[in-house]
Amino acid sequence: AQKVTQAQTEISVVEKEDVTLDCVYETRDTTYYLFWYKQPPSGELVFLIRRNSFDEQNEISGRYSWNFQKSTSSFNFTITASQVVDSAVYFCALSEAQEMTGANSKLTFGKGITLSVRP
Amino acid sequence: EPEVTQTPSHQVTQMGQEVILRCVPISNHLYFYWYRQILGQKVEFLVSFYNNEISEKSEIFDDQFSVERPDGSNFTLKIRSTKLEDSAMYFCASSEGLEEQFFGPGTRLTVL
DSSP states (O other): OOEEEOOOOEEEEETTOOEEEOOEEEOSOSSEEEEEEEEOTTOOOEEEEEEETTOOOOEEETTEEEEEEGGGTEEEEEESSOOGGGOEEEEEEEEEEETTTTEEOOOEEOOOEEEEEEO | OOOOEEEOSEEEEOTTOOEEEEEEOOTTOOEEEEEEEOTTSOEEEEEEEETTEEEEEOTTOOTTEEEEOOSSSOEEEEESSOOGGGOEEEEEEEESSSSOOEEOOOEEEEEO
């Protein structure tokens, strides 16, 4: 069974601070995919990143960076120089590849972290 | 940029009534999903659909739920007899395969 744990529930920072959102996952599969989604107050789910289990390279995209460590089953997300517009709920998610259909199986989401960035 | 669309954005219904939530996935995608999010909680998988049949479903997806792809563009979720606990945001998603799932804006279902 797959499981995603986001132990932090709410984080509040002041604008321009760096913030790291933690994600720990469990899976028995060797091939799997990890995701981060952002859910702003408007409610939609915005895709941020996808990593596969064979690619442990850290990734940076502007102010966002992700640290994937298989040894600790973690996929942490850092926002550098946070801005008020970063205020949202952030979900980490996991899926396992389905050999039968050639697609990802269901996404298993963590409970989400509510990030508040104060001006 | 292509996107997943969902209608209606908000549906209010009486307990026991049937509702149909509609989704138009991205046109070249082959894999379709429904998820729900009870207010303030995490997003939960309901069902996945490929090649005109259900490929996976969760224990939430009981006999009250059904999905259909009635034509080449729509993907629907039907709840036969709604209960109060069905009140949630329902998200449709689609994907090409191993790529990310693209989510629609959601339909907020309120059961009174």
